[in-house]
Amino acid sequence: MTSPVVAEDGGAGSADDGAGPLLELRDVCAAYGPYEALFDVSLQVRPGRALALVGANGAGKSTVARVVSGLVPTTRGAVRFDGRDITGRPAYEIARLGLSQLTEGRSVFASLSVEENLTLSFRRALGRRRVAGALDQAYAAFPRMGERRTQSAGTLSGGEQRMLALARVLVLRQKFLVVDELSFGLAPVMVHEVYAALERVLASGTSLLLIEQHVDRALELADDVVVLSKGRVVYHGTVAGVEGRIGDLVLGRPAVGDSAGGQGDHGGSGGDRGSRGSGDGPRPTA
Numbered sequence: 001m002t003s004p005v006v007a008e009d010g011g012a013g014s015a016d017d018g019a020g021p022l023l024e025l026r027d028v029c030a031a032y033g034p035y036e037a038l039f040d041v042s043l044q045v046r047p048g049r050a051l052a053l054v055g056a057n058g059a060g061k062s063t064v065a066r067v068v069s070g071l072v073p074t075t076r077g078a079v080r081f082d083g084r085d086i087t088g089r090p091a092y093e094i095a096r097l098g099l100s101q102l103t104e105g106r107s108v109f110a111s112l113s114v115e116e117n118l119t120l121s122f123r124r125a126l127g128r129r130r131v132a133g134a135l136d137q138a139y140a141a142f143p144r145m146g147e148r149r150t151q152s153a154g155t156l157s158g159g160e161q162r163m164l165a166l167a168r169v170l171v172l173r174q175k176f177l178v179v180d181e182l183s184f185g186l187a188p189v190m191v192h193e194v195y196a197a198l199e200r201v202l203a204s205g206t207s208l209l210l211i212e213q214h215v216d217r218a219l220e221l222a223d224d225v226v227v228l229s230k231g232r233v234v235y236h237g238t239v240a241g242v243e244g245r246i247g248d249l250v251l252g253r254p255a256v257g258d259s260a261g262g263q264g265d266h267g268g269s270g271g272d273r274g275s276r277g278s279g280d281g282p283r284p285t286a
């Protein structure tokens with residue numbers, strides 16, 4: 001196991017652009033019972049930016065997403081969001097701070113119509129009087145949702161269900177969106193549409209943490225990338241800084257000329273970014 005590779009340019013969340021991170025994980029460890037899944041994971045997402053989180057199956061990507069949303073507790077380390085320490089806070093409180101998570105699973109109420117789904121979220125977040133305006137916005141952004149406003153969400157196609165979930169995020173202008181394999185199982189044309197919608201969400205000012213099997217698509221959208229291997233960060237930096245090496249990093253192959261191996265933090269505000277020391281990845285503690 002090599003030390004984390006950090007981009008020559010300082011990488012994501014570095015202090016060079018003057019903006020502090022919106023989301024920051026510092027030396028986060030997490031476990032499922034006796035099974036340790038994350039080891040000293042540190043990463044940062046800057047306001048208005050997208051960070052792609054990539055890694056092989058079982059590397060710990062979804063666990064990071066769950067830690068961020070408060071669904072899995074940390075066993076060590078800290079999570080900060082929008083200037084607050086949210087370590088150990090319950091998921092509903094984190095959601096109230098403007099952080100949403102969408103997964104490939106059903107993120108909608110299947111038995112309710114498209115309009116009922118949207119109305120429910122908008123009424124809760126905005127109050128009854130602003131629902132009509134929010135619906136107009138949602139249908140303007142996603143005309144297909146307008147066409148299907150009376151259809152049960154459960155009978156929408158997988159891609160349309162993602163659109164419905166993204167319409168809520170776009171209209172409610174969430175500060176942060178964690179996207180875990182949102183395009184899983186979709187036909188290529190729907191993957192394209194989901195990405196077009198994510199681009200709009202990003203352009204509206206929402207920051208993204210993007211976990212995606214279509215790594216190339218994720219890297220097209222993202223500014224920065226973190227590569228996880230066996231629960232540890234092996235790269236945290238800009239997408240440009242890892243060009244051509246992503247496959248090697250994901251598969252744990254040292255590339256020719258790779259500067260991994262003792263490279264320290266290249267400045268930035270994140271302190272000790274990535275993992276430290278070596279290890280064997282996820283393992284039972286018992």
Ligand code: ATP
Binds near residue numbers: 055
């Ligand atoms: P994939 O790309 O295959 O979805 P991932 O990178 O998202 O993988 P995680 O789902 O975060 O990986 O899993 C990280 C490790 O934690 C894996 O070894 C997995 O088996 C283990 N794990 C995940 N969820 C649980 C759970 N509920 N109980 C026990 N172990 C779990």
